[in-house]
Amino acid sequence: MAGSSAADADAHFQTGVAALRAGDPAAAEAAFRAVLDITPDHAPALYNLGVVVFQRGDSAAAEPLLRQADQARPHHADTLSVLAAVQLDLNNRDAALATARRILNCADADAPALHTAAQVFAQAGHTTEAETISRKALTQDPSYRPAALTLASLLSLRRAFDEAAAVCTQALQHRPADADLHLKRAQALWDGGQPAPAKTALLNLLDLAPDHVTALYNLSLYADVPERAAAIARLQSLVGEEELDPEDTAKAWFALGNHHAAAHDWQEALACFTAGNAARAAQATALHARSNVQFDKRVAALLAQPLPRSETPPAPDATPSPLILCGPSRSGKSLLQSWLSAHPDVAAADEVGLLSRLAETDCLASDASRATAAHAYRDTLRALGGEGRFVIDTHPTNALYLDLLLALCPDARVIFVERDPLDAAVSIFARHFVTGGHWADTWEGIAARLTAYRKLAEHWRAHPAVLEQVAVEDAIAAPGQTLARVSTQLGLTWDDKLTPAIASPDTETPMPWASFNDRPAARLDTIGLWRPFAPWLGGFADAYGREHLAAAQDIPSAPATAESTADLQNVPGTHRRRADEFERTGDFASALDARWAAVSCRPFTRFVRDHAERLSDTLSRAPDHAAVSRLHAEVDTLWQTYRAQSRLRFGDYGLLYQSYAPAFLPGSRDTASRAAAYHLTDLASGARVLDLGCNTGFLALTAAATAREVVGVDHAAPLIAIAEAVCAFSGFTTCRFATADAATFSDPEPFDLVIAAAVHGWIDLPLPDLSRRLAALTAPGGAVLFESQGQRSTEHAETDFGAKVTTLCDAGFSVERRGQVCDDGVNLRAFVVLRRSS
Numbered sequence: 096m097a098g099s100s101a102a103d104a105d106a107h108f109q110t111g112v113a114a115l116r117a118g119d120p121a122a123a124e125a126a127f128r129a130v131l132d133i134t135p136d137h138a139p140a141l142y143n144l145g146v147v148v149f150q151r152g153d154s155a156a157a158e159p160l161l162r163q164a165d166q167a168r169p170h171h172a173d174t175l176s177v178l179a180a181v182q183l184d185l186n187n188r189d190a191a192l193a194t195a196r197r198i199l200n201c202a203d204a205d206a207p208a209l210h211t212a213a214q215v216f217a218q219a220g221h222t223t224e225a226e227t228i229s230r231k232a233l234t235q236d237p238s239y240r241p242a243a244l245t246l247a248s249l250l251s252l253r254r255a256f257d258e259a260a261a262v263c264t265q266a267l268q269h270r271p272a273d274a275d276l277h278l279k280r281a282q283a284l285w286d287g288g289q290p291a292p293a294k295t296a297l298l299n300l301l302d303l304a305p306d307h308v309t310a311l312y313n314l315s316l317y318a319d320v321p322e323r324a325a326a327i328a329r330l331q332s333l334v335g336e337e338e339l340d341p342e343d344t345a346k347a348w349f350a351l352g353n354h355h356a357a358a359h360d361w362q363e364a365l366a367c368f369t370a371g372n373a374a375r376a377a378q379a380t381a382l383h384a385r386s387n388v389q390f391d392k393r394v395a396a397l398l399a400q401p402l403p404r405s406e407t408p409p410a411p412d413a414t415p416s417p418l419i420l421c422g423p424s425r426s427g428k429s430l431l432q433s434w435l436s437a438h439p440d441v442a443a444a445d446e447v448g449l450l451s452r453l454a455e456t457d458c459l460a461s462d463a464s465r466a467t468a469a470h471a472y473r474d475t476l477r478a479l480g481g482e483g484r485f486v487i488d489t490h491p492t493n494a495l496y497l498d499l500l501l502a503l504c505p506d507a508r509v510i511f512v513e514r515d516p517l518d519a520a521v522s523i524f525a526r527h528f529v530t531g532g533h534w535a536d537t538w539e540g541i542a543a544r545l546t547a548y549r550k551l552a553e554h555w556r557a558h559p560a561v562l563e564q565v566a567v568e569d570a571i572a573a574p575g576q577t578l579a580r581v582s583t584q585l586g587l588t589w590d591d592k593l594t595p596a597i598a599s600p601d602t603e604t605p606m607p608w609a610s611f612n613d614r615p616a617a618r619l620d621t622i623g624l625w626r627p628f629a630p631w632l633g634g635f636a637d638a639y640g641r642e643h644l645a646a647a648q649d650i651p652s653a654p655a656t657a658e659s660t661a662d663l664q665n666v667p668g669t670h671r672r673r674a675d676e677f678e679r680t681g682d683f684a685s686a687l688d689a690r691w692a693a694v695s696c697r698p699f700t701r702f703v704r705d706h707a708e709r710l711s712d713t714l715s716r717a718p719d720h721a722a723v724s725r726l727h728a729e730v731d732t733l734w735q736t737y738r739a740q741s742r743l744r745f746g747d748y749g750l751l752y753q754s755y756a757p758a759f760l761p762g763s764r765d766t767a768s769r770a771a772a773y774h775l776t777d778l779a780s781g782a783r784v785l786d787l788g789c790n791t792g793f794l795a796l797t798a799a800a801t802a803r804e805v806v807g808v809d810h811a812a813p814l815i816a817i818a819e820a821v822c823a824f825s826g827f828t829t830c831r832f833a834t835a836d837a838a839t840f841s842d843p844e845p846f847d848l849v850i851a852a853a854v855h856g857w858i859d860l861p862l863p864d865l866s867r868r869l870a871a872l873t874a875p876g877g878a879v880l881f882e883s884q885g886q887r888s889t890e891h892a893e894t895d896f897g898a899k900v901t902t903l904c905d906a907g908f909s910v911e912r913r914g915q916v917c918d919d920g921v922n923l924r925a926f927v928v929l930r931r932s933s
Contacts, residue, residue, distance in 0.1 A: 104133040108140055120147050138168035146177055154184040172201035172208035179215050191215045199228065206236035213245055222249055222478055233262075238269035240276060247279045253479055254443065256287025274304050281313065290317070290605065302887060305921075306333060306701045308343040308350075312527065315353035316609035325698060325889040327354050328665060328920060332700045334370075335666030345374040349527040353606050356525070361627040365657035368525050375527070376536035383533050390534075393495045394547045398554050403498050405505070405559045415442070415476050417504050418485040418585070421494040421555075422512040423548045424535070425522040427567030428489040430610065431512055434570075434578055435487060437593040441585075442483030444476050450488075450496040459502055469503040485585060494551045501560055508585060509561045511552040515568065516545050516644060517625035520635050522608040542638035549643070568622055630655040667693040667706050674713070683717035687759065694761035695754070697920030699747050707750055707761050714759060726758055726824050730817050734791075737813035743857070745790065747919070751817075753793040758821055765918040766793045769852075772916040773880055773926065776801045782847035785872060788837045788854035792818025792830075798850070799827045807832040808840050838868070845874035852882040853924060855899065862899055866906035870931060879908060879929040885922030892925040900927050907932050 111126030124147045130140035141164035149157035161178040168174065175198045182191035195215035198208050209232035217225035226249045232242035243266035250259035263280035270276060281296035294317055300310045311330060314320055333339055334347045348371030356364035418441065420428040429445075436443035449472055458468035476486035485508070493500070500507050520541050534540035555561050562584045570577040575594040582589035607620045625632060626649075633654030641647035663669040674689035690710040694703060711731075714724045734751055738744055745752035751762035770776065779798035786795035789807035791814050799805045799822075807818055807830070818832045833840075838860045849872050855865055869879050881903060883893035892915065893899075900910065908929035917923045 101134070104130045104137060104140075107133070108137070111140070111143060115143070115147070120151065123147055136163070136167045138164050138171070138174075141167060142171070142174045142177070145174075145181075149177060149181050149184075154181045157181050158185065170197075170201050170203075172198055172204040175201065176208040176211040179211055183215060183218060188215075188219050192219045192221075206232040206239040206242055209235065210239065210242045210245060213242070217245070217249060220475070222252060225249055233266075237265065240266055240270055240273055244275060244279055247283060251283055251286060253481070254286075254445070256283045256289075259283035260287065260289075260292075272303055274300055274307055274310075277303070278307070278309060278313075281310070285313070305329065305698070308333065308339065308346045312346040312350040312353075315350035316605050318357050318604045318606055320354065320357065322889050323354055323357070325920060327351060329698050329700060330354070331661055331663070332666050332668075332696060332698070333702075335663055336668040336671075336700065336702050338668070338702055338705075341374060341378045345371045345378075346527055347371075348374055349525070352525060353609075356606065359627070362631075362657050363660055364525075365628055365631050366659040369657055370659070371527060372524065372536040379533075379536075387534055387540075390492075390495070390544075390547070394551065397495065397498070398550060400498075402555065402558050403501055405501075413473070413504075413506060415473060415480070415483050415486040417472070417476060417500065417507040418487045419493050419497070419500065419507060419509045420487060420489045420512055421497070421509060421548070421552070422491070422514070423519065423523075423544055424491050424528070425519050425526060425608065426514045426548075427512050427565075427570070428491075430567065431510070431565060431570065432487045432489050434574065434595050435581065436480075436483075437595070438582065438587060438589065440484040440587055442476075442480035442486045444480030444486050444488055446490040447472075447475060447479060447488040448490045448492070449475050450490070450500055451492050453503070454496050454499050459499070465503060472503060484587070494548060494555075497555060497560075501558075505560075507560060509555065509558075510581065511548075511555070511561065511564045513549075513552065513564055513566050515622070515625070516549075516639055517632065517635070517646065517650075518621065518623070519545060520632070520639075521625045521628050522621070525606075525608045538632075538635040539638045542635050546639060571619070571622065631657045665696045667696045667700070667702065670696070671706060671709065674709070678713065683713065683720075686713055687717060687720070691756065691759055691761075694750075695756075695765065697765065697918070699750075699763065699920070701748060703748050703750065703761070710759060710761065722824065723758055726820060727760070729820050730760060733813045733817045733820070737811055737817075740813065741811060747921075752790050755791075755793040755796065755821060758824060760793070760821070762791070762793070763919050766797055768918045769794065769916055770797045772914055772918070773928075774912075775880075778848050778878060778880065778928065779805075782877075783844065783874075784848045784850065785842070785846040786850040786852075787840070787869075787872075788851070788857065789818065789832070790814055792822065792832055794850060794852065795830060795832075796822060796825060796827060798848075799830045802829065802848075805830045806842065806846075808835045808837055810834065810836050838865075840872075842872070845877065846872055847874055847877045849873050849877070849879045851879060852926070853884050855881075856884040862902050863906070866903045866908075869903065870906045870908070873931045875931060875933045877931050878911065879903070879931070880926065881929055882916075882926040883924045885919075885924060887921060889917055889921065889923050892923050896925050900929075903929055 107126045107129040111123045114123035114126060124144060127140045127144040130137050141160050145157045145160035145164060148160060158181050161174060161181060164174045165178060175194050179191045179194040179198065182194060192215055195212040198204050198212040209228055213225045213228040213232065216228060226246060229242050229246035229249065232239060233246065243262055247259040247262045250262065260280050260283040263276050263283065267273065267276050277296055277300035281293045281300065284293035284296060294314065297310050297314045300307055311326060320326060330347050330351045334344060339347060348367050352364045352367035352371060355367060420432055422428050432443050435441050453468050453472065458464050476488065480486040497509060523535050523541050524538065528535050534544045552564060556564065562581060565577060565581065575591055578594060579589040607618060607624050610618060629649055630651055631654050632650050633652055636644055636647055636650040670689045670693035674686045674693065677686035677689060690713050693706040694710055711727050714720050714727060747763040751760060753764050753766050754760060754762035756767055775798055779802040781803050784798045784802045784805045786792065786807040789795050789809050792807040795805045795807040809815055812834045815832045815834045822830045837854065837858050849869055851869060855862060858865055860868065873879055883896040886893055904910065908931050910927050911930045912928040915923060915925050
């Protein structure tokens, strides 16, 4: 550009960097292009422009920019890192792998750059190198979570579950609130056969993120879930909102089904599974449809051709020999694999999935290509399963490629695993598979897939490479005999000491369709799994063919319809839809009632803020509610001030700690239900009342309806300002509020009722001293309402609350009444009404 200088280029570059920081990629792109008009080989501008173009989805345009940046500034790790990512996006794996190798030689390669290289190596199938690079990235930056997550995934891939969990544990020391790390750790523990620690990890995650749908789903796979009622309520609210993404919607429905099945509510369970499958089917794509068509064509082609001839197995040094377990998902392959791999000469690689990819190549075109493909397959088995004379591959599609397998590895051995089709069908229908919109979404699709596998087993039965067909039910009945027989056919000797126990795990028990994967014990409850669901299985029986079902007579010919009986009154989305309709017709009074019902559902989900904002919006447009709308604006400002100043962030999802229905003010704790449980208006009738640690004062204002006088005390001035504003709005003249420390507050006249609701954990006094303070504040014959602290449990209140009550009684009180309240749907709290001796 004529007349432009290096200073101009630098000014444009700084403008581009500032635009990036401001979140304006279009302005940044224009600025970087202006730099290149002046200095075409400006490496930082080329790099940043390449990043911007890549981030807007144009990888083809980004690649030449990044290549030019690499030429202008070789060995720059960040440039190579983005270039490798672009090449992967363009499906140019060889180029990406070459670029990733260069990253490893860069002196400035930091943890993110190394992580990109690890991802490239992993996608290219070089998992061992990817693992090494990920470790190097974590050595440079132990807090870099993407490297920890990648390393944990790689370790899990080769069944090093304990090590994967340890990597996540180490990373959580740097990022204790990282949900992905918690989830990855829980999954590694589960897959490694440690159900109790896995459950604890999931519960810890849900403490951080109560609406984490994947964690809620994984927890539902346990048959003995704590807080089941609360979990059902939360999941019902989430699916009723209709705001979840499709995948999470499906997971939530399956989780609900698991909970209802654990409670033996079979109709509701099946209705939820049906809804989950429908939600997943809605995600169907053309790719899923093509996959189903290709599967059917492949099965038809295999059945139409004669069995391949049996070739002479290679020399014994051609190891490992593939041991293929064939069968559809949920047929028992993982169970048999875990048992067989207890043998020292047998290893487990799980679902390899390489045969289907080799089938897409010309690997049989020549002896050289055949040898290369066979070598790659054996290397993959060894990498995933470890050393062994046999390595097991359980991928469900292997049955479609047995001809290819035996052409590559004539020494391979095959076992078809079969299961009662009814049990398999229920297990498939009740299980949330990762992919959506495929054959598992309907009973008819499941029947067609199971039929295909039955026909494939019958077709291959006569081939010498195929060992006996193993029925899971027979294996569970006589595991030692089954394993010894299979081992003999493999040329191995079975040691009875390796025979598994026939029992459920001693600790946490999974649902029958959710077994643990590391040496699982046989689950007796997986046999006859279908029987509770029999009234609804007629459609499957008809599609599969009743002549192929041993218990067809137990399946009604006219299947019942599994309809949900769930009560949607505690689902905010139900009330939101009603409110929207009322507003469309101009019925603001009814709309406000429905909005209030939406924010009154407990427990809250993450969508409650949206419902609260809709409530305020409706108030602002509702005739005759201008004063309430102004109050909401004032209260919101004061509440945000409090949250900015205080280390104690009361209030779920940023809402007020307490609700106040007369002013349409939502809050975590439902003041009306608390007051009803306490019999508060009766206790306060004609009394002088003190609310010690009153927060926003809404409990005090409720007591004011019948009290002679009410005083509210809290240490936070913004909370007291909220109480005063709502008091003025409500027109109470017998209430006053004061900013004061509850530990030192005193008043010349004692009180007839002192409210000390869930405050003893926050008042800076030992309990004996607090007991004496309460006695000093209470008139003879007066009462103290004393409530426990929340424990984030709907089943258990504060464990030592009884001992605390005893301490209060030692100060001159006696227990008049005991009760419990769970007004927020999250915390079960105990309370007592104590009477001071006269």
